[in-house]
Amino acid sequence: MRILLTNDDGIFSEGLKLLADALSEIAEVVVVAPDREQSASGHSLTLNRPLRMKRVREHWYAVDGTPTDCVNLGVQGLLKEKPADLVVSGINFGLNVGGDVTYSGTVSAAFEASMHQLPGIAFSQEVEEGFSFERAARLAHDVVTALIEGQLPSDLLLNVNFPSGTPRGVRWTRLGKRVYKQTVIEKRDPKGRKYYWIAGTPEWEHEVGTDYDALLEGYVSVTPLHLDLTDYRGLEEAGPLRERLEALAVAVGEPR
Numbered sequence: 597m598r599i600l601l602t603n604d605d606g607i608f609s610e611g612l613k614l615l616a617d618a619l620s621e622i623a624e625v626v627v628v629a630p631d632r633e634q635s636a637s638g639h640s641l642t643l644n645r646p647l648r649m650k651r652v653r654e655h656w657y658a659v660d661g662t663p664t665d666c667v668n669l670g671v672q673g674l675l676k677e678k679p680a681d682l683v684v685s686g687i688n689f690g691l692n693v694g695g696d697v698t699y700s701g702t703v704s705a706a707f708e709a710s711m712h713q714l715p716g717i718a719f720s721q722e723v724e725e726g727f728s729f730e731r732a733a734r735l736a737h738d739v740v741t742a743l744i745e746g747q748l749p750s751d752l753l754l755n756v757n758f759p760s761g762t763p764r765g766v767r768w769t770r771l772g773k774r775v776y777k778q779t780v781i782e783k784r785d786p787k788g789r790k791y792y793w794i795a796g797t798p799e800w801e802h803e804v805g806t807d808y809d810a811l812l813e814g815y816v817s818v819t820p821l822h823l824d825l826t827d828y829r830g831l832e833e834a835g836p837l838r839e840r841l842e843a844l845a846v847a848v849g850e851p852r
């Protein structure tokens with residue numbers, strides 16, 4: 597069993613170190629992680645400049661790019677001859693729930709695993725009173741151990757979040773919905789020019805069955821995700837919008 601481990605908080609983050617230690621008990625762990633923090637980098641891939649990978653110590657490599665870059669360099673480069681069986685990302689400092697998974701570099705690394713037909717798991721830790729990366733690393737170890745007892749499907753993609761206190765159990769959840777409005781703060785720099793800062797504290801809909809709801813009740817949340825973003829309900833519903841668009845497609849092909 598070989599695990600490619602990455603994160604978005606950077607190679608020197610505590611969550612990565614403790615997760616690497618915990619997973620080393622059950623697998624060979626190769627760390628390929630960003631050389632600095634890349635939180636909220638989403639599923640960003642670096643194509644406009646070369647990337648450098650630096651060996652930090654045995655089985656640890658720092659990349660001057662995003663988590664997605666790290667998965668690519670790990671899968672297609674470093675581990676090309678001895679492929680990883682699983683890509684793990686985290687443990688992130690802070691939750692990654694609901695639609696925020698699209699901002700998350702941590703979760704995007706797991707999405708990238710899917711692009712390479714590898715199972716991927718993202719781990720994130722709520723940062724409130726009582727939070728512990730040590731406990732999260734133990735739990736992540738248990739989650740991965742439970743998963744590798746069975747056959748790991750290549751399209752397995754799990755988003756796992758740990759509550760800040762001692763968990764009451766594990767819940768299988770769907771993504772929740774954010775209700776807060778992200779605010780943009782406008783200020784002026786010393787030269788009188790405007791600058792902007794995106795801010796705001798996330799708030800989530802309290803809906804039963806969601807990731808946020810499970811965490812709120814003190815449970816570990818496990819959400820199965822997939823890369824296919826198709827809205828299958830929308831695809832099935834042959835509404836007037838579809839008719840108008842398909843009629844337009846015919847007109848587009850006509851000479852004008």
Ligand code: MN
Nearest residue numbers: 604605635688
């Ligand atoms: Mn992060």
